[in-house]
Amino acid sequence: MLEVRNLHKVYPNGTVALTDVSFRVDDGEFLVVIGLSGSGKSTLLRCLNRLIEPSQGQILWDGVDVTAASGAELRRIRRHIGMVFQQFNLVKRSSVLTNVLAGRLGFANPWLSLLGVWPPSDRAMALRALERVGIRDKAEARADALSGGQQQRVGIARALMQEPKLILADEPVASLDPVLSHSILQYLEQLNKEEKITVICSLHFLDLVHRYATRVIALKDGKVVFTGLPQEIDKARFKAIYGEDAVEVRAGMTA
Amino acid sequence: MDTLPALASLLLPGLGQFLSGRRGRGLSVFGVLALMLALVWWATAPAAGFAETTIAFKGDPNLWWWLIAPALVWAWNVWDAARPGGAPGWLPLLVAGGMFAIFGWQTAEISPSTLLQNGDRVMLIIRPMLQPDFLQVRAEEREGWVELLVPCPAEAPAAPSNTSDGIALELSAGCAAVGQELTVTGAGLRPDTAAEFIWQSPIGDFFPLRDPADPQQFRLVQPEADGSLQAAFSVPNAIPPGIDPNLPQEQRLYVRQSRPLGGWELSTNGRFVLQGIYETLSVALMSTALGTLLAIPISFLAARNLMGANPVTLAIYVAMRTLLNIVRSIESLIIAIIFVVIVGLGPFAGMLAVTVHTVAALAKLFSELIEGIDPGPIEAMRAVGGDWLQIIRYGVVPQIVPPFTAFTIYRLEINVRASTIVGLVGGGGIGFFLIQWINLSDFRAVSASFIAILVIVIFMDQFSAQIRKRLQ
Known part of the structure; x- marks a missing residue:
């Protein structure tokens, strides 16, 4: 079980990325984080394994205080948390x-x-x-x-x-064709279901969220504006998360 | 029609434009006109501080007509200031450009006729260059000599004789004046080979005697069947300039027999060419190796993404970059001259010079590669729990090693060329031999070294291209 308590992140240049973010993720969940670009999704995911140092708050993972870990202990925690990146982050050569x-x-x-x-x-x-x-x-x-x-x-x-016991996936399909998005997310879903690996994944397209998420949290300007089941995101909530002008776009090809 | 700016520009070129808001144009007009007037003054004023100028019409005060060009531009400038939209800009550029071109032509002493008149000089160089002095026919050489005094001292010495290399020689007199006829008698020569007569001057220069019947040919004397030889010759004028011609000095007659043995061997200069190439390649290799070793740590200090974090490291970064830019802008030829003064002539000076340039050039390239690396893999290695060394080994090294190697190989190719050049100023290697052969007008050896340089440069070019292709 992962518990995030009152997480704050302010970058050195003064940008406030996360404000008082708290949530819980039970083992085996497929949690999807949604929100506009710049709403703090990537910062949140990177705070969870401390690729980015949170300014304030606490992250507890199976009772271990991730925020207090240092050096070798932090590396021991990280090695059990898999991470998948938008730009893949492979060594190309x-x-x-x-x-x-x-x-x-x-x-x-x-x-x-x-x-x-x-x-x-x-x-x-x-x-x-x-x-x-x-x-x-x-x-x-x-x-x-x-x-x-x-x-x-x-x-x-x-x-x-x-x-891993937990996989963090930061926009894993945002650099891919919609057709490929499902193939990638299905692998994650398979791991989630068969291996009971908890997945925390940020996504853009709402139809993907409906298809894969067991639970959703929505960020807006670094604050949690919604926590709940994917089917609870109705028109009003959609507007609240994405702003008045937003129109839903679908990734398509629902598998 | 703007009267006020026009008047202002009439008084001071560009002022009108400047005041009416077209500042850049105003400054340009003023600058161009100032330059034109300064040139006219420099070229026509007698002894105005540039007494030794090469301009052909220098100092002729009647050349007032050079003022026509600046006057035209001045007039255009008034027109430009008066006209609300400005006057066409290409007009003054054409006038000023034309004037600068004529001055430039004069100053550069351009003279196409000189280029075309000296065909004979070209042939003087081309002909020996077509026969590169690299290989020679293998031959067995024997030479005997005998010494005499030229001119005669008060007390004439006895007729000399000497035996060397099995050739016994005897002269009819122990001294002679220039042009006097003497007889040489020899024994022990090979009967089947003609003998050359070679004269050695008091300062050790050798030159062959010419055939009195045909001065285009060298003197060749065929020995008798028993290996003896008798020939008359006149003493050549071998007294070097600046030496008292009345002072008796030792000079020698060499009698040389050269018998071809079949096959080829390196000539003396050919051996020097090989030695020079070997030295040049060593200089290139060592300067590349040393330069790369030094460039790697420096490149990390000159990479903004590593050094930009705090003011102290940023200052080091700026200092490093500035230093590298300064050093890189100095030709290695100039650096070589400095090192020749410090460590003396030879390949060491050349190696140091090329190394300095290599460090500056490679450190900049390396630092740009470091700045350009993808942070993604580093982030990924942190995320899987790698420690600092593992992050470098798996996130950074695979990204920079292939391009570092490619640049180093490319630099080796450049350094092979640079090492030949630094030799010209005393940095060792083939360039050192080359400049001496040029000074001695030994164009056959020059040609051999050109070919050798060409071969190694082409080889390095291909080699580095192949390697770099694989590293991509």
């Missing part, structure tokens, strides 16, 4: 396999990993992860030789290497 193996860094022998030496068990695990996302045949290809959808699947395989 490296092979797919190397990119996936890097997901294991938190568990690996530090010196061997610096030499680029990985135990056979990790390699086998990486191939299994690639198998799972359907691109095992691409293991030796360079990451930038893959299409966007395939690169994001490498990103998911990398997260799988962490055997």
